[in-house]
Amino acid sequence: xxxxxxxxxxxxxxxxxxxxxxxxxxxxxxxxxxxxxxxxxxxxxxxxxxxxxxxxxxxxxxxxxxxxxxxxxxxxxxxxxxxxxxxxxxxxxxxxxxxxxxxxxxxxxxxxxxxxxxxxxxxxxxxxxxxxxxxxxxxxxxxxxxxxxxxxxxxxxxxxxxxxxxxxxxxxxxxxxxxxxxxxxxxxxxxxxxxxxxxxxxxxxxxxxxxxxxxxxxxxxxxxxxxxxxxxxxxxxxxxxxxxxxxxxxxxxxxxxxxxxxxxxxxxxxxxxxxxxxxxxxxxxxxxxxxxxxxxxxxxxxxxxxxxxxxxxxxxxx
Amino acid sequence: xxxxxxxxxxxxxxxxxxxxxxxxxxxxxxxxxxxxxxxxxxxxxxxxxxxxxxxxxxxxxxxxxxxxxxxxxxxxxxxxxxxxxxxxxxxxxxxxxxxxxxxxxxxxxxxxxxxxxxxxxxxxxxxxxxxxxxxxxxxxxxxxxxxxxxxxxxxxxxxxxxxxxxxxxxxxxxxxxxxxxxxxxxxxxxxxxxxxxxxxxxxxxxxxxxxxxxxxxxxxxxxxxxxxxxxxxxxxxxxxxxxxxxxxxxxxxxxxxxxxxxxxxxxxxxxxxxxxxxxxxxxxxxxxxxxxxxxxxxxxxxxxxxxxxxxxxxxxxx
Numbered sequence: 036x037x038x039x040x041x042x043x044x045x046x047x048x049x050x051x052x053x054x055x056x057x058x059x060x061x062x063x064x065x066x067x068x069x070x071x072x073x074x075x076x077x078x079x080x081x082x083x084x085x086x087x088x089x090x091x092x093x094x095x096x097x098x099x100x101x102x103x104x105x106x107x108x109x110x111x112x113x114x115x116x117x118x119x120x121x122x123x124x125x126x127x128x129x130x131x132x133x134x135x136x137x138x139x140x141x142x143x144x145x146x147x148x149x150x151x152x153x154x155x156x157x158x159x160x161x162x163x164x165x166x167x168x169x170x171x172x173x174x175x176x177x178x179x180x181x182x183x184x185x186x187x188x189x190x191x192x193x194x195x196x197x198x199x200x201x202x203x204x205x206x207x208x209x210x211x212x213x214x215x216x217x218x219x220x221x222x223x224x225x226x227x228x229x230x231x232x233x234x235x236x237x238x239x240x241x242x243x244x245x246x247x248x249x250x251x252x253x254x255x256x257x258x259x260x261x262x263x264x265x266x267x268x269x270x271x272x273x274x275x276x277x278x279x280x281x282x283x284x285x286x287x288x289x290x291x292x293x294x295x296x297x298x299x300x301x302x303x304x305x306x307x308x309x310x311x312x313x314x315x316x317x318x319x320x321x322x323x324x325x326x327x328x329x330x331x332x333x334x335x336x337x338x339x340x341x342x343x344x345x346x347x348x349x350x351x352x353x
Numbered sequence: 354x355x356x357x358x359x360x361x362x363x364x365x366x367x368x369x370x371x372x373x374x375x376x377x378x379x380x381x382x383x384x385x386x387x388x389x390x391x392x393x394x395x396x397x398x399x400x401x402x403x404x405x406x407x408x409x410x411x412x413x414x415x416x417x418x419x420x421x422x423x424x425x426x427x428x429x430x431x432x433x434x435x436x437x438x439x440x441x442x443x444x445x446x447x448x449x450x451x452x453x454x455x456x457x458x459x460x461x462x463x464x465x466x467x468x469x470x471x472x473x474x475x476x477x478x479x480x481x482x483x484x485x486x487x488x489x490x491x492x493x494x495x496x497x498x499x500x501x502x503x504x505x506x507x508x509x510x511x512x513x514x515x516x517x518x519x520x521x522x523x524x525x526x527x528x529x530x531x532x533x534x535x536x537x538x539x540x541x542x543x544x545x546x547x548x549x550x551x552x553x554x555x556x557x558x559x560x561x562x563x564x565x566x567x568x569x570x571x572x573x574x575x576x577x578x579x580x581x582x583x584x585x586x587x588x589x590x591x592x593x594x595x596x597x598x599x600x601x602x603x604x605x606x607x608x609x610x611x612x613x614x615x616x617x618x619x620x621x622x623x624x625x626x627x628x629x630x631x632x633x634x635x636x637x638x639x640x641x642x643x644x645x646x647x648x649x650x651x652x653x654x655x656x657x658x659x660x661x662x663x664x665x666x667x668x669x670x671x
Contacts, residue, residue: 070658073656073658074656074658074659077653077656077657077658078653078656080653081653091409207525292651295651296644296647296648296651297647298647298651299647299648299650299651299657300643300644300647302647302650302657303643303646303647303650303657303660303661303664304630304634304643306657306658306661307630307633307634307661307664307665308626308629308630310661310665311626311629311630311633311665311670312622312625312626312629314665314670315625315629316622316625325618325621325622326614326618328621329614329615329616329617329618329620329621330614330617332617332620332621333610333613333614333616333617335395335396335398335399338391338392338395338396339395339617339620339621339624340388340391340392340395340624341392342621343621343624343625343628346621346625347625347628347629347632351669351670352629352632352669352670
């Protein structure tokens with residue numbers, strides 16, 4: 036550990052915003068310093084409570100996250116927000132717009148907000164998000180809100196990081212509850228019916244509750260439905276109470292440590308995968324050589340399976 | 354190549370349904386025979402046209418796929434359908450329900466349908482889908498319809514396989530076009546406004562068209578909006594015509610081969626990643642040893658970065 040990395044880690048521990056920002060950039064760019072910092076900070080992590088927030092575009096997730104953040108700030112808890120949009124590998128525009136709404140917190144040092152939308156050549160958004168959450172944990176944030184759009188595999192991977200997952204729905208977004216895929220129903224620990232002042236909220240809530248009643252209980256927990264109108268800050272306290280209840284339930288059931296092991300299994304796989312790909316492709320092969328091989332395969336001059344065997348052999352892995 | 358694999362490949366070439374089914378199962382289970390078969394069939398692939406269909410749950414994708422399949426069958430083209438639901442790692446129920454609607458094709462040998470919803474311990478749904486598409490290509494299918502839900506990263510990866518991507522939308526699903534994320538707008542080659550007999554279709558189409566007009570043209574192509582009512586088979590011929598137009602446009606622009614190289618670059622990375630993980634984790638480490646290490650990390654007795662370095666060293670990759 037270099038002296039400068041030591042200093043840097045020290046500043047992060049103290050919650051220094053610039054030091055945190057620099058470290059996140061280092062994580063996003065896969066700079067070696069990022070790992071050095073995270074390795075040093077790791078023993079102090081594990082104190083933050085991670086809340087994942089997912090739901091379709093337009094359900095009002097960002098406003099809801101904003102309200103929750105304010106709620107926790109009033110309790111003197113330092114808050115970190117990570118907004119991830121894996122569905123936008125091409126553009127970070129939508130997220131940028133969302134974040135403008137968060138400027139109400141701009142002068143509050145107890146809150147740290149970061150958007151992430153882009154993926155590198157070798158992917159790995161879930162891994163980056165996990166590292167950023169660890170960093171914020173080490174920086175003293177006690178609640179970390181990870182917001183993500185939709186429920187693709189990347190989102191499911193991101194949600195797996197969370198201690199508690201909120202699924203945000205709204206009336207009128209898909210008339211029938213049946214249209215809600217099994218996947219999203221099974222990852223939710225708490226369901227939020229946002230924009231609950233809209234027409235059809237009553238009927239939607241009934242259908243949703245009926246549907247949740249049919250699902251098997253997980254470790255004695257039945258996910259509640261909380262109605263909110265985030266734009267008017269209605270239901271925020273009730274939502275926070277539902278999250279607290281879930282947290283207490285799982286901590287008493289000793290399920291949290293079990294979930295932690297499962298989560299670390301997944302994370303170790305992701306880290307390993309990233310490290311292998313960086314070594315074999317990033318350093319060993321390079322993007323140009325890869326493109327040349329892809330050209331051979333596209334022209335059917337070589338088959339992809341033999342090409343992969345060749346690359347592995349070149350890396351000494353035959 | 355063994356004699357039996359030779360026979361198997363021969364049957365697949367002839368379009369034998371049982372041989373194809375067995376091969377897909379082998380692909381899904383990562384059996385070594387799958388690669389042997391694909392390696393042998395590879396030189397004959399590249400003749401099928403891959404159409405990706407994506408959109409939110411409830412937009413009527415499955416019915417639309419059904420209609421398109423019937424349309425191509427009337428032109429005597431053999432059709433393959435792959436329905437992928439990466440948002441349901443926990444349950445394949447919804448997909449099963451969808452597929453029941455497809456039973457109208459059950460007696461038609463020129464059509465092959467397969468649903469895929471589960472992921473293995475090491476993931477890789479996009480890679481499996483790509484291999485299945487290759488197999489159907491070798492089996493003589495000339496149009497392959499790959500249907501997927503939503504637009505998470507896995508879906509984007511799956512969509513990247515397609516020669517032409519349809520984005521299915523419907524009126525009333527999210528009132529404002531603005532709610533449609535940049536990501537989904539940028540992957541669509543043709544936009545389908547399904548359930549176009551519903552209220553608000555006119556307004557929605559106008560907004561959509563206005564939004565598309567603002568986006569930059571890609572290689573001289575501006576994605577059209579086609580209105581359909583799939584349940585009544587309205588608009589199917591118009592949709593097929595739009596797909597044909599796109600195909601002709603890109604084949605004349607020689608963009609198809611360029612896109613192919615890009616696609617193979619991605620696929621080589623995925624294959625390589627899967628192969629590395631199978632070797633280092635699947636064979637070298639095992640799930641139990643991984644769980645034990647995760648336990649150490651969760652208890653903060655080791656840090657994840659050092660654990661990954663250890664695993665790599667053990668695999669001879671230090």
